[in-house]
Amino acid sequence: MLKVKKLLFLLSLILSPYLLFADGHIFVYHRFDDNRYPTTNISTKELRKEFNYLKKHNYKVVHLIDIVNKVNRGEAVPSNWVAFSIDDGFRSFYTHGLSVFREYNIPFTLFLAVKFTEKKYKDYVSWKQLKTIAKYGDVEFHSYGHGHFGQMSNEKIKADMNKGLALMKKHLNYKPNLFVYPYGEYDERVEKVLKDYNFKAVFNQNIGAVNGVCSDANDIDRSAVVGSNAHDFKLYLKFQELCGVHFQQPKTYPKDKIVRTVEVTLDDKNIKSADIFISNNGWTKVKVKNGKIIWYANKHIKLNRIKIGVKVKSKIKLMVLSK
Numbered sequence: 339m340l341k342v343k344k345l346l347f348l349l350s351l352i353l354s355p356y357l358l359f360a361d362g363h364i365f366v367y368h369r370f371d372d373n374r375y376p377t378t379n380i381s382t383k384e385l386r387k388e389f390n391y392l393k394k395h396n397y398k399v400v401h402l403i404d405i406v407n408k409v410n411r412g413e414a415v416p417s418n419w420v421a422f423s424i425d426d427g428f429r430s431f432y433t434h435g436l437s438v439f440r441e442y443n444i445p446f447t448l449f450l451a452v453k454f455t456e457k458k459y460k461d462y463v464s465w466k467q468l469k470t471i472a473k474y475g476d477v478e479f480h481s482y483g484h485g486h487f488g489q490m491s492n493e494k495i496k497a498d499m500n501k502g503l504a505l506m507k508k509h510l511n512y513k514p515n516l517f518v519y520p521y522g523e524y525d526e527r528v529e530k531v532l533k534d535y536n537f538k539a540v541f542n543q544n545i546g547a548v549n550g551v552c553s554d555a556n557d558i559d560r561s562a563v564v565g566s567n568a569h570d571f572k573l574y575l576k577f578q579e580l581c582g583v584h585f586q587q588p589k590t591y592p593k594d595k596i597v598r599t600v601e602v603t604l605d606d607k608n609i610k611s612a613d614i615f616i617s618n619n620g621w622t623k624v625k626v627k628n629g630k631i632i633w634y635a636n637k638h639i640k641l642n643r644i645k646i647g648v649k650v651k652s653k654i655k656l657m658v659l660s661k
């Protein structure tokens with residue numbers, strides 16, 4: 339049995355070079371062919387290029403829940419698996435994106451921020467359009483009001499969640515299994531509040547990959563691709579999840595807007611060097627001693643929401659801190 343496994347493994351290396359470089363990947367989109375918002379838009383021309391690329395290179399586009407099931411069972415996500423998610427519920431998905439997903443027969447999961455649909459904001463899908471969308475893909479939950487959970491009290495978060503879930507039940511007769519944090523923002527407190535809702539998985543919006551064995555079902559990475567940058571899409575497909583990363587410092591957003599020390603421990607004690615990322619400051623090469631990174635960064639930050647990341651070769655793990 340072991341021999342057969344070894345042989346299959348060797349064969350897979352020869353036949354599919356991409357198996358060496360990647361875990362499963364989840365991509366997130368927001369708007370389609372809507373040039374008013376370049377930082378959250380993708381053109382359908384670009385989308386077709388990406389779908390064609392996946393087809394040509396033997397990737398398998400699966401339902402998001404298939405990846406979630408692997409993570410919850412602690413099983414490796416096959417390296418050629420890709421899943422697509424669409425956040426917020428912008429109308430341009432219904433008017434422009436959906437037909438391309440249908441044409442290529444690509445499964446998708448739409449994460450709805452319920453308020454905008456319920457209040458009939460004109461840039462967002464209607465409940466009626468959502469019923470059509472639900473025929474071709476899954477509709478899951480992205481809060482009611484799309485607020486900054488990190489700045490809301492436990493009671494406010496619960497009230498928001500309950501309101502949104504009740505409306506999804508009322509209009510779509512559906513109890514969601516999956517959740518995306520608004521703005522991808524959360525901390526330990528928020529995570530605890532969310533535990534009571536028993537979602538099968540919760541997603542962030544950090545560039546990365548899904549290993550399956552070491553992934554945390556409450557913190558699954560999704561990569562956003564915007565504009566017409568096929569280069570990013572191909573690059574993100576190469577990333578693997580960096581397992582066994584523990585971010586020690588900073589734990590909270592620094593009040594004086596200076597990241598003084600970045601401290602990370604890695605389970606893998608054999609790693610000798612890594613790259614550390616801080617938003618707006620790019621990547622810096624650092625030494626790793628006995629699985630420990632202590633980097634005296636002293637970097638000024640401008641944004642109210644920053645990402646700090648660690649990269650070892652093509653393996654990457656990011657985390658978010660927000661004000």
Ligand SMILES: [Zn+2]
Binds near residue numbers: 451484520521
């Ligand atoms: Zn969102």
